[in-house]
Amino acid sequence: MFDLHRLRLLRELKHRGTLAAVAAALSYSPSSVSQQLSLLESEAGVPLLEPVGRRVRLTPQAEILVAHTEAVLERLERAQADIATSLTELTGTLRVASFQTAALALLPAQVEQEDLCDDPLRLARPDHAARRDGGAPADPREVLRALADHPWVMEPEGTAARHWAMTLCRDAGFEPDVRFESTDLLFHVRLVEQGHAAALLPHLVWSGRRPTVALSPLPRDPQARRILTAVRRGRSGHPAVQACRGALRRASGGDTPITP
Template structure:
């Protein structure tokens, strides 16, 4: 019988990449992690790690063990969900990661609904972009992640994660005042009219940046990106003061009237999907189900405040 704790350490190493990262995540000393993995190698009877420069990588046999460990942990997630479902009240801690606009527009309302229905449930929320939050969910740092998908840029969908649609969030071109109103121009022409204007976009490497640059290139120009930030409220402020053009989602307005001139985007590029993502087997947990229900209610209250 293999030791489950040591198997989990091996799994952590696969997802976090280094012994130091595993140690930091679990508050262990790196030497302790190394010792536990050496003991696991003795139990299994074959090498599990091989050196690659100053790092290590998993052997083929280690990958087999990790795959079985994932199955065991999924089963334990289901067992935890069944135990929680048998109780009369929700307790414990639910760990959520959310990107900025969803955190501003939806999460506070959802937290209020959860507090009203489940006062003994402790909810911990971290602001984190999906590019980092989804790997962290896989590594068991979170229970639920609010993520986004831009047109033509679907997220990777590993078998170990399950996602559920939450809402479609409209995307629009935000025109800075000095650039005019682009009245009478079609969506592509309105985009092209800003070819020589500064832009604000999210940083390179994000799905939003890839989508935005591709959109501009398809309109026939390379955007002059002078401002880079994941803070979409700063995007809005830069547009308001005429410093940059931007591509803004509806959630950034938090239900208020637009403060900048907005124009539609070309067909097929007008909506991003907002999703909730959990590990496979975790979606049955009553706390996750309650959170998803509260988020759906928050979406409904936003679209129909009355």
């Protein structure tokens, strides 16, 4: 019989790549992880790790064992979900990881409480640029092109958001002058408010507040990012998870359309 705790360690090694990474993630020492995996090898009766330089690699037999471990852990999570479903009181601890704008817009209002929503994207223009344009052109492409000589703030090189933003500007016929880079969209907002840059911002960044900068629609219709929830298969049926997803849908439904 295999020890489930040791199977989890082997699974973590498969996903994290090094004993040190497993130890850091689980708050163990590398020597403790190594010792537990050695005991698992004794239980399996076959080598599970082979050295590759200063690292280790899973053997084919270890890969088989990890595949079965994934199935076992999923079944155990389903069992936990079934037990929770049988109870009359909704209980459970949820750990929610999120990007900043969704966390600010959706979570605080639903702390007690698939696809969540489509989050419309808008062109945010500094106030002086909006005043200079006066009656802004009705064509969104012309609005975007009017900012061709203006500084921009975008997310860092290599991100999907940066690639999308650069493509949008290039399709409008100009190469944006990206003077500022940040993953913090609230920093983007502040730069636009101060007149230092133009930006492409999602609707959720306002978190229910009145926008403080001039906003314009984008050339491509519809321009929205789809926001999803992701959960391990074994936990998807847990009542606490379903309640959390329902609360997030309700929180997003007040300002943005829901995609079923």
